[in-house]
Amino acid sequence: MTAPTFLGRVGSVAGSTVSVRQAESVASGISIIGGRSYRVAQVGSFVRIPQGYHDLYGVISEVGAQATPETLVDASQRGESWMTVQLVGEIVETSFERGISQYPGINDEVHLVTEDDLSRIYGGIDVGQVVIGRLAGAESIPVRIDLDRLVTRHSAVLGSTGSGKSTTVASLLRSICQSADGAHCTSARILLLDIHGEYGDALKSVAAVFRVNTSEADEQPLHVPYWALDTAQLVEFLMGKLNEPAYTGVFDKIQAAKLAVADGVPGVDVNALTINTPLPFSLKQLWFDLIDPEYKTWADKERTKPALDEAGDAATLRPPKYQPPGAGSALPDINQHGFLNIRRQLTQMRSRLLDRQYDFMLRPGDWEPDLKGKPKKDLPDLLKSWFGHDKPITVLDLSGVPSAVLVHLIGGILNITYEAMFWGRSLPEGGRNRPELVVMEEAHRYLGKDADNPARDMVQRIVKEGRKFGVGAMIISQRPSEIDETILSQCGTLMALRLSNSADQGKVKAALPDSLGGLVDTLPVLRTGEAIIMGEAARLPIRCRINLPPEGARPNSADPNVTTAWSKPRGDEDYERLAAAWRSQDPKWSDPKKEKA
Structure with a gap:
């Protein structure tokens, strides 16, 4: 009797590429196995090829006519359904390893990967495994990534505008702040450079928020003392x-x-x-x-x-x-x-x-020295305010920073962070004992290929050397083709959301650790909030539906509802207030005189 997971048999093998003849009894769609639903014979689905005492695992990269081997002469064979599978790893005894030690033989059985198989690959709920979403092909199966490799080997979150990138980052950071058993990670340390001011409200419960123009009681003014910069x-x-x-x-x-x-x-x-x-x-x-x-x-x-x-x-x-x-x-x-x-x-x-x-930098509050060079607060107070508070995340809201100084300011912030973690690496507060993850939103704005770019130079240093000293980088961008190649090539984990631009897709394809071109071809049709995760932190390249953050904890990046906004009656409009918000560079500005009244 054929097993319910049976998909077909191996027809040909060429390196890591395997052509599979799909069984006539298998129809593409959804299969119910053990009470759980699985998508069958679809690009991005996993397959298992038993090899005696161990199993080979692969990912379906092509299905249908394109997957049919050109060497087939028999017309009847050409009429059969075929799949192309890219081998990615194997289970030897009880542990999963990337790469393969042997190849499958012709007519070997190919099976659908079930939740039990995936639990063998990911090792169940282990320390360091972070649940970030659900498998796109079987949404009952949680997707876990390795936190250690995500931080130390660097990562990139890439996706076009509207693909759910900001929501994915917010969800990912919240997941990182929770250990596998749901306990709060009291010593987590994440620095988020928020270029558009999207994350302050979304992460307020787990983050200390620093903003150039503070408007909330629980926010702190952002000061970057000039004397701590290059x-x-x-x-x-x-x-x-x-x-x-x-x-x-x-x-x-x-x-x-x-x-x-x-x-x-x-x-x-x-x-x-x-x-x-x-x-x-x-x-x-x-x-x-x-x-x-x-x-x-x-x-x-x-x-x-x-x-x-x-x-x-x-x-x-x-x-x-x-x-x-x-x-x-x-x-x-x-x-x-x-x-x-x-x-x-x-x-x-x-x-x-x-x-x-420029007051946040040139007149930095208590960090501004008097004429004799004596400030009220010094470097230890600055480092403690950024890295020593009781929240796992520090959000530096740079939305009020003039573009003329943005690159230099980010370079200065990264320099302060890296130098502190580097020189204090052996101390309890240093990078090796309390690693630091630096998350850089809208990275294409300041990590380009310009000749004079202090931000790019510092990030290059972090991605090349930061692993040794406990400094990890997460690059977030909608235009990976505009980011310096050295930086992107050092990102060991890629989370690619929907990308429609061919140049951006090419960057992702070039960075793939495995020959999985078929997966990259699905980037333009990924759903909002769906990502292909590959690299160091993911044991297998995987198509994942990212968990949504709770309502009220999502970034302020949603598109405006044009139809609703244009259909409702026009209310009282105060352009004095609009001009004041512009002049103060505070979108939440309110008239203090009216508040007192």
């Missing part, structure tokens, strides 16, 4: 390009300012201090010290008495006013000491410091 990139952002003498003069001033506050700071060796040592210094005082020599003139030939009309003020960024130099040898005499010819650059620096949209 100094060369900071100077370029403030002043633009400088010539070599000017760079040297500016860096000497910064190093002297850091040296002035270094005494007694734990871990700082004044003899080994560099401009990138994360010590606070005052940008206002730096500007004042640089601008004074640019305008200074002397009232005497000995240059002992400045020809000063009005003293400047570093705190308010008011430049000093000197008498203009006289013609030829006449007094006042022009200054020739400390003169770097950077008036234009210092004017740009002043405008940056006065621009309120």
Whole structure:
């Protein structure tokens, strides 16, 4: 009697590709086995090929005419139904291993994979196995991924707009924050860079949310102190390009300012201090010290008495006013000491410091030093606020960050994260004892192939070296073809949702660990919230229906309902409020006067 899981027999074998002649008794559709429903002979379904004491496992990549072997001469055989199967692994004794040690023979039986088979592959509910969804071909079967490999070997979530990418990420992060038995992972540590402000409300119950423009009582203001960023990139952002003498003069001033506050700071060796040592210094005082020599003139030939009309003020960024130099040898005499010819650059620096949209970085609250370089809070307070709170997720909402500084800011945030985890790797707070997963939403905006890209450079460093020091990366993008190839190639796990662009599909196909071109061909027709998961964290390439987060815990990324919005009567509209929301760069802005009333 034929087993209910019987699909057909092996007709030909070519490497890892197996052609299977489908049995006449098997009809494509749904089969009920053991009270559970399974989709039969469909692309993405699993098959099992018994080999004595162990079984081979594969994935159906083609069905029908395209799967018929070209070598068949008999017309009657060409009329039969065929499937193409890609072998992916085997069970030896009791454990599943990727790759195969032997090939099937002609006429070997091919069977449908049941839940019992999958439990043998995934090992049931083990520590480190995270349930993220249901098998698309048999929705009663949970899909589990390996948390250790997901974090340490890096991952990418790819999908076109509207494919359910944001909801998938929210569901995935919530699943990660729960262990296999449902207990809360109290020591989980995830940093999410939220470019569009979609995840703050969705993950509020499990996340500490930092936002540039806070509007909720349970949110915290986002501050990224400039003195913790790369100094060369900071100077370029403030002043633009400088010539070599000017760079040297500016860096000497910064190093002297850091040296002035270094005494007694734990871990700082004044003899080994560099401009990138994360010590606070005052940008206002730096500007004042640089601008004074640019305008200074002397009232005497000995240059002992400045020809000063009005003293400047570093705190308010008011430049000093000197008498203009006289013609030829006449007094006042022009200054020739400390003169770097950077008036234009210092004017740009002043405008940056006065621009309120950069306050989160250039005026970072309690982390802003006074003119002597002393802040109320220092680097340990910043690291504790991001990584030491009692929630497993930290959401950095960057939706209010100007695009001109976004790449540099993300590069700075990643640099702070990586350096802290790297240098503290042996400590209880470091990366090896409490690994850090960095989730980067809308990655194509800042991980492109630009020549000067600090964010890309830092992510390249993380994906190449982060595994050793407990820093993992998760790249999220709707345009994988625009992401730097080095970064994408280092992502050991891919979760591909619906992708319609051929260039993006090609990126996924090139990154496949197994020759499963047929699976990639299904990317344009995946349902919303459905993904093909392949790589290190998934023992088998699998088509998965991701679990939906509960209502009220989903990202603010749903499409507006145009029909409903355009059909309802127009209410009172307040464009003063609209303009105020734009000016404040806060979509939730409300008039404080009306609130008091």
